Amino acid sequence: MDKVKIAIIGVGTMGSAHVATIDKLDNCVVSALCDINPDVRKKYANRKDTAIFASADELFAKGDFDAVIVAVPHYFHVPLALQALEHGKHVLTEKPISVHKKLARQLVEAIPKYPDLKVAAMFNQRTLNAHKKIKQLIDTGELGEIRRINWIITTWFRSQYYYDSGDWRASWRGEGGGVLLNQCPHQLDLMQWFFGLPKKVTAFLSLGKYHDIEVEDEVTAYLEYPNGATGVFITTTGEAPGTNRLEICGERGRLVYENGKIGFLRNEIPTTEFRTTSKSQFGSPEKWEINVPYKPDVKQQHMNVIENFANAILKDVPLIAPAQEGIRGLELGNAMLLSGLKHKTVELPIDEEEFAVMLDELVSKSRYVKKAPAEKKDVDAASLAGSF
Numbered sequence: 001m002d003k004v005k006i007a008i009i010g011v012g013t014m015g016s017a018h019v020a021t022i023d024k025l026d027n028c029v030v031s032a033l034c035d036i037n038p039d040v041r042k043k044y045a046n047r048k049d050t051a052i053f054a055s056a057d058e059l060f061a062k063g064d065f066d067a068v069i070v071a072v073p074h075y076f077h078v079p080l081a082l083q084a085l086e087h088g089k090h091v092l093t094e095k096p097i098s099v100h101k102k103l104a105r106q107l108v109e110a111i112p113k114y115p116d117l118k119v120a121a122m123f124n125q126r127t128l129n130a131h132k133k134i135k136q137l138i139d140t141g142e143l144g145e146i147r148r149i150n151w152i153i154t155t156w157f158r159s160q161y162y163y164d165s166g167d168w169r170a171s172w173r174g175e176g177g178g179v180l181l182n183q184c185p186h187q188l189d190l191m192q193w194f195f196g197l198p199k200k201v202t203a204f205l206s207l208g209k210y211h212d213i214e215v216e217d218e219v220t221a222y223l224e225y226p227n228g229a230t231g232v233f234i235t236t237t238g239e240a241p242g243t244n245r246l247e248i249c250g251e252r253g254r255l256v257y258e259n260g261k262i263g264f265l266r267n268e269i270p271t272t273e274f275r276t277t278s279k280s281q282f283g284s285p286e287k288w289e290i291n292v293p294y295k296p297d298v299k300q301q302h303m304n305v306i307e308n309f310a311n312a313i314l315k316d317v318p319l320i321a322p323a324q325e326g327i328r329g330l331e332l333g334n335a336m337l338l339s340g341l342k343h344k345t346v347e348l349p350i351d352e353e354e355f356a357v358m359l360d361e362l363v364s365k366s367r368y369v370k371k372a373p374a375e376k377k378d379v380d381a382a383s384l385a386g387s388f
């Protein structure tokens with residue numbers, strides 16, 4: 001095999017961008033597309049060498065492909081990924097890997113049964129060079145032991161028109177959550193990738209504060225880590241202009257990532273050493289300012305992940321984001337929602353049964369009704385770089 005034949009299930013906003021991305025890659029091709037929406041199928045009907053299917057069952061029964069990309073609403077990620085594995089297909093699932101931890105565990109526990117299949121998740125922001133550089137600085141101990149983390153990520157502004165553009169969006173029944181489940185899976189994944197998981201989460205959140213939606217569109221969470229470090233995570237889809245500022249305080253100094261720049265104020269002497277040995281009442285460690293250089297991003301984020309997925313299949317290279325790692329950021333988001341809605345501090349690992357019962361109750365009261373799909377414009381993945 002010199003090119004991986006990929007089938008995309010769900011060819012909406014993201015799936016259509018994946019078609020355009022794969023067309024630019026030389027290690028994979030789109031051999032099949034599957035969407036329940038007849039208008040979508042009509043749009044791709046004349047594509048050469050691409051078979052079009054109206055359901056996943058039909059695709060798995062008749063399609064000629066090696067791997068699937070699952071780009072449907074989140075509730076279907078796990079069932080479709082499992083179906084793909086049962087049919088011997090490699091899987092790249094969109095983020096989040098699921099709506100809640102209990103469901104995600106079904107996939108995570110199934111993966112070891114298919115050692116010859118690659119199972120990846122679309123955590124495209126892991127491929128940004130700034131994020132890779134921050135991870136390197138943490139992992140090599142350059143920042144010292146982490147003491148405090150603040151991430152304000154409010155650049156996820158969304159209009160009401162966006163929420164109205166898909167009948168599944170922003171309802172408990174159709175989507176299963178709001179900003180924590182749709183926009184923030186990237187940052188929640190990066191949080192666990194950089195720092196591991198906290199042991200306790202206390203969150204405050206608002207449902208439909210800025211939009212006519214039933215799920216959360218504003219969250220502030222306080223995180224407590226096993227080593228005593230603390231974190232604050234703030235997000236919303238209702239604020240403009242938004243902020244994306246990650247501040248990490250370690251023993252060796254303070255890193256700030258904002259406006260595309262990584263700045264590091266480096267302590268000459270680690271903070272604890274200075275605190276315990278200094279003979280000065282008010283002094284603090286000498287510090288110097290470093291503008292941390294990192295390489296410009298050459299390829300589009302989603303392209304990096306798809307190319308890597310195909311190379312994992314063809315050449316056994318390591319995956320950028322194995323799907324099983326997706327359960328961690330998902331658990332962090334679940335913990336925030338559980339804490340915010342139940343007004344209590346939540347310990348990790350979360351009680352996944354409690355979360356599933358809470359979500360079931362929300363779903364039973366959901367006002368979600370199926371609407372006619374809104375007209376969609378084609379989206380080029382490159383144009384989404386800043387949005388996703």
Ligand SMILES: NC(=O)c1ccc[n+]([C@@H]2O[C@H](COP(=O)([O-])OP(=O)(O)OC[C@H]3O[C@@H](n4cnc5c(N)ncnc54)[C@H](O)[C@@H]3O)[C@@H](O)[C@H]2O)c1
Pocket residue numbers: 009010011012013014015034035036037040055056071072073074076094095096122124166182388
């Ligand atoms: N990685 C990223 O940066 C990124 C960005 C946007 C969306 N996403 C993810 O992609 C997924 C889809 O989001 P979207 O914005 O493209 O949604 P969308 O509504 O624009 O598209 C979803 C498509 O799936 C189809 N579909 C629904 N159920 C199906 C089924 N059972 N079988 C086949 N087709 C089905 C719909 O008809 C629609 O065309 C979500 O999970 C979302 O989180 C990821």
